[in-house]
Amino acid sequence: MEWETYFQKRILDRGYDYYFDDRVEDLRINSNRIKAVVNGTDFYHVEIKLNGNKIIGMSCDCPYAEDGHNCKHMAAVLYEWQLSATHPVIDNSKLVKEASEEDVRSFLIQVLNDQPSLVETFKQYTQNEFSLTTMIDDLEGVVDSYSDGYHYIDYEFSCDFCDNYEDAIFKWLDLLKEKKQYSLAFKFLLKAYDIFDKLDIEDNEGETYDVSFSIINACSNIIMCMEKSERIDAFNLLKQFLNNIRYSYDRIGILQVFFNYLKGEDLLKLQIDFVKEQLDYIESHNDILDREYVLDGFAKMYLDLLRKNNVSNQEINVIYKKYWKCDSIRMDCVFTCINNKEYDKALDYIDKYEIVKKHRVIIYVLGIIGFLTMVVPTIFISYHKNESCSWFDEYYDAPCVLYSASVFLFFKSKINNNQIVTKIMPFFNFVSPTTLGIYVLHIAIRDFLRYFYTYSYFGMNLVLTLSILTICFIVVKIVQKIPGLRHIFP
Numbered sequence: 001m002e003w004e005t006y007f008q009k010r011i012l013d014r015g016y017d018y019y020f021d022d023r024v025e026d027l028r029i030n031s032n033r034i035k036a037v038v039n040g041t042d043f044y045h046v047e048i049k050l051n052g053n054k055i056i057g058m059s060c061d062c063p064y065a066e067d068g069h070n071c072k073h074m075a076a077v078l079y080e081w082q083l084s085a086t087h088p089v090i091d092n093s094k095l096v097k098e099a100s101e102e103d104v105r106s107f108l109i110q111v112l113n114d115q116p117s118l119v120e121t122f123k124q125y126t127q128n129e130f131s132l133t134t135m136i137d138d139l140e141g142v143v144d145s146y147s148d149g150y151h152y153i154d155y156e157f158s159c160d161f162c163d164n165y166e167d168a169i170f171k172w173l174d175l176l177k178e179k180k181q182y183s184l185a186f187k188f189l190l191k192a193y194d195i196f197d198k199l200d201i202e203d204n205e206g207e208t209y210d211v212s213f214s215i216i217n218a219c220s221n222i223i224m225c226m227e228k229s230e231r232i233d234a235f236n237l238l239k240q241f242l243n244n245i246r247y248s249y250d251r252i253g254i255l256q257v258f259f260n261y262l263k264g265e266d267l268l269k270l271q272i273d274f275v276k277e278q279l280d281y282i283e284s285h286n287d288i289l290d291r292e293y294v295l296d297g298f299a300k301m302y303l304d305l306l307r308k309n310n311v312s313n314q315e316i317n318v319i320y321k322k323y324w325k326c327d328s329i330r331m332d333c334v335f336t337c338i339n340n341k342e343y344d345k346a347l348d349y350i351d352k353y354e355i356v357k358k359h360r361v362i363i364y365v366l367g368i369i370g371f372l373t374m375v376v377p378t379i380f381i382s383y384h385k386n387e388s389c390s391w392f393d394e395y396y397d398a399p400c401v402l403y404s405a406s407v408f409l410f411f412k413s414k415i416n417n418n419q420i421v422t423k424i425m426p427f428f429n430f431v432s433p434t435t436l437g438i439y440v441l442h443i444a445i446r447d448f449l450r451y452f453y454t455y456s457y458f459g460m461n462l463v464l465t466l467s468i469l470t471i472c473f474i475v476v477k478i479v480q481k482i483p484g485l486r487h488i489f490p
Helices: 002-006 009-020 072-086 092-098 101-114 117-126 132-146 155-178 182-197 207-225 228-243 248-259 265-283 291-308 313-322 327-339 343-351 357-385 398-415 419-449 462-481
Strands: 024-029 033-039 043-051 054-060
Touching: 002 054, 009 072, 009 155, 024 072, 033 072, 043 072, 054 072, 101 117, 132 155, 132 182, 155 182, 155 207, 182 207, 182 228, 207 248, 228 248, 228 265, 248 265, 248 291, 265 291, 291 313, 291 327, 313 327, 327 343, 357 398, 419 462
Parallel strands: none
Antiparallel strands: 024 033, 033 043, 043 054
């Protein structure tokens, strides 16, 4: 097939797996275009342009395709297109129904003889009860076949392992769903994730994320099939499962997926209590990896759950106050004020934002580095050239940005509420209306004074600088008092 030459063999194989697993959905074909949705780590939209039977263009909104590559989702759609063009749709259930019992039994025996791997699947399917141990042993068998004995899987085997591991999961899951054993299916999926989470895999192209997402998404779908009582049991299992996950930040994404499906007043109360437990634990442990990120994520989740529970504004304000150091909480507070058209209140909240000490120190250090980077080379080069060098002191240069930011932070955090500042505020209030005018005029005044005064920038003549500022201030004040001209320097 000509279109297969457009893909690397590895991509083609993974595309075929997607096609074989029925991940291609909503296939639409007309004379010049193929459109479909492929269920991968997300739902990806594929479009293939045709000229007759010749492909003239392909697109997909997955990250791999956006980098200019032909992806497995495109290949899966083309396999589906090829099948629809060459094979009419066959109703399997009708085919089996029309066959005699003897023919079905004979055919089944032949298939099992030809494919011994299906024997265990058939045994399990015909049993009323499934063994969780048997299913887990099957998964661990896949792990053992690719790992080195220390649960490490090299990058060259990661793609094949992930594909086979996922196939093993969904082989059992399909059987469990067919038998409507949803609770067991949920336990199995959590255990499958737990085994996978403890592996050390050299990721190749994000396949580990694909498997993790597939398992969690399958769990969510299983929950939708459960009765109310089963969902509560599932949530209790989920709590235990999450507490055993290696990285706290993984819990946030998993919970967000589950909470979209675990709905109901009873479950909402359980969710709130569980997230609160997570918050309390994170706050009491400083050694958690990416602690600030995790705390921020759970705090926002807690706030959103409380809103779903219709708590009072007073309770919401308590959360704002308690977790104010979290970025998402501050932004939620500010945007809530903006949505309520409480703009002054929003500005007040922004003004109260305090940068943590560690970050302030970093900004101050960068400011010192920026200042030295500006001053030292400027003095050195200016001295040797006997003229002013402005290479390092432009407004838009990195050194200027660094030391300007540190000076601003210093005045905001250390000087803003100082008693001395309070006493000289009348002076600032008197001068501040002229700052724009001084900025606009100072270059012209400086150039004008050059005709009357010979000076060197390198000499940093303080008298000249003060003279320029004074003249500019006087001119601006005079202009601001003249009717018809005052609008020049507002």
